[in-house]
Amino acid sequence: MVDSGPCQLSKSAPVFARRRKNKGWKGGIEDDDATALHQIVQDHKIKSLLEFGPGYSTHAFLCAGVERIVSCEHDPNWLATARGLFATEKRVTILPYTNTPVVAVNLEGQTFDAAFVDSPEGSAKARVVHRGQEDLSRYNTLRAALIHAPLAFLHDARRPLEQAALARLVAEGVAEWDMFATTKGIARLRRLKVPE
Numbered sequence: 001m002v003d004s005g006p007c008q009l010s011k012s013a014p015v016f017a018r019r020r021k022n023k024g025w026k027g028g029i030e031d032d033d034a035t036a037l038h039q040i041v042q043d044h045k046i047k048s049l050l051e052f053g054p055g056y057s058t059h060a061f062l063c064a065g066v067e068r069i070v071s072c073e074h075d076p077n078w079l080a081t082a083r084g085l086f087a088t089e090k091r092v093t094i095l096p097y098t099n100t101p102v103v104a105v106n107l108e109g110q111t112f113d114a115a116f117v118d119s120p121e122g123s124a125k126a127r128v129v130h131r132g133q134e135d136l137s138r139y140n141t142l143r144a145a146l147i148h149a150p151l152a153f154l155h156d157a158r159r160p161l162e163q164a165a166l167a168r169l170v171a172e173g174v175a176e177w178d179m180f181a182t183t184k185g186i187a188r189l190r191r192l193k194v195p196e
């Protein structure tokens with residue numbers, strides 16, 4: 001078990017140190033994202049959060065004052081690691097989800113002030129390509145997020161396949177979005193209708 005540690009929004013945070021040991025892994029939020037998320041939590045008065053992809057971002061949201069986080073993970077190894085990382089943190093619940101075209105996750109009708117989507121993996125090497133979503137990344141988790149929250153934030157939003165997922169949701173009339181200009185990009189989606 002690794003304590004999530006004091007609220008340092010820097011690479012010295014224990015959660016981030018653990019990630020750094022995994023050489024070559026370039027995923028997850030950067031420090032400029034953490035700073036932007038802190039501001040987002042204040043601006044939108046976010047007290048409850050649904051997350052796809054636990055890790056340093058979960059730590060950043062706790063530091064920003066979020067009181068309840070349900071964070072969902074599809075990879076069994078990272079699920080076990082994340083459960084260990086936040087084992088003593090009462091504000092955090094880690095749940096499994098399926099990385100399938102329509103995500104399955106047992107949220108029992110819970111609603112949240114906002115959602116943060118940083119999973120599944122979107123890089124060309126690691127991503128799972130779903131039928132009907134070949135040119136989209138994180139479309140499945142964004143739809144799940146917008147069922148449970150009126151506001152969603154998408155990490156890695158500058159990448160072409162994430163841009164395509166945003167365009168699809170706009171074309172469907174599900175959401176409108178704008179961008180926070182961090183290095184990796186965070187898109188803010190405002191729900192216009194609940195996805196079916």
Ligand SMILES: C[S@@+](CC[C@H](N)C(=O)[O-])C[C@H]1O[C@@H](n2cnc3c(N)ncnc32)[C@H](O)[C@@H]1O
Nearest residue numbers: 022027028029053054055056057075078118119
């Ligand atoms: C971009 S990461 C999300 C991490 C988290 N939001 C953060 O900022 O640290 C997306 C996915 O990568 C996978 N993953 C693989 N190795 C990982 C690691 N060392 N740390 C975090 N996620 C990892 C997990 O399945 C996770 O859902």
